[in-house]
Amino acid sequence: xGLPQRFESERVMIxxxxxxxxxxxxxxxxSDKCRNLHxxxxxxxxxxxxxxxxxxxxxxxDFDAKIEPHLKEHYDHGLMIDVNDPLFPYLQRYVEExxxxxxxxxxxxxxxxxxxxxxxxxEFTEFGFRIERVEVRExxxxxxxxxxxxxxxxxxxAATLAxxxxxxxxx
Ligand SMILES: [Zn+2]
Numbered sequence: 744x745g746l747p748q749r750f751e752s753e754r755v756m757i758x759x760x761x762x763x764x765x766x767x768x769x770x771x772x773x774s775d776k777c778r779n780l781h782x783x784x785x786x787x788x789x790x791x792x793x794x795x796x797x798x799x800x801x802x803x804x805d806f807d808a809k810i811e812p813h814l815k816e817h818y819d820h821g822l823m824i825d826v827n828d829p830l831f832p833y834l835q836r837y838v839e840e841x842x843x844x845x846x847x848x849x850x851x852x853x854x855x856x857x858x859x860x861x862x863x864x865x866e867f868t869e870f871g872f873r874i875e876r877v878e879v880r881e882x883x884x885x886x887x888x889x890x891x892x893x894x895x896x897x898x899x900x901a902a903t904l905a906x907x908x909x910x911x912x913x914x
Contacts, residue, residue: 754795
């Protein structure tokens with residue numbers, strides 16, 4: 744008995760790993776309290792899609808070896824900021840003039856939880872992982888679940904936007 748060979752070789756499993764970091768941000772487009780600079784303890788659950796071979800303990804180590812230093816270096820205790828936020832040029836000038844190397848994590852869109860999920864999905868995929876889903880918890884009561892389908896749709900949209908100026912110039 745047992746599964747046909749075709750299925751045996753294609754078996755994949757999902758491994759979930761949790762990470763966290765502390766970061767500041769704001770949403771300049773809102774007029775409520777979120778407009779203020781404030782911080783969150785972000786909880787990230789990454790659902791990795793892996794082939795069912797090899798030792799799981801090795802895989803866990805592989806994920807952490809790439810993702811933990813990345814979050815620590817680029818996100819933790821930093822300010823996630825939209826470069827289109829009118830505050831950004833002031834902060835950048837402060838850093839240039841004083842040499843006070845504040846940690847900025849630049850977005851070219853508002854620093855919403857959905858945009859953060861997209862950015863993390865792109866970065867983790869660049870490490871060579873196949874991601875099935877990323878969950879981002881911004882507060883105790885709200886978690887978003889961002890799927891591979893969401894990422895594919897958003898990547899297409901981002902690519903179309905990136906191409907737009909080229910098309911206009913060539914007219
Ligand atoms: Zn917030």
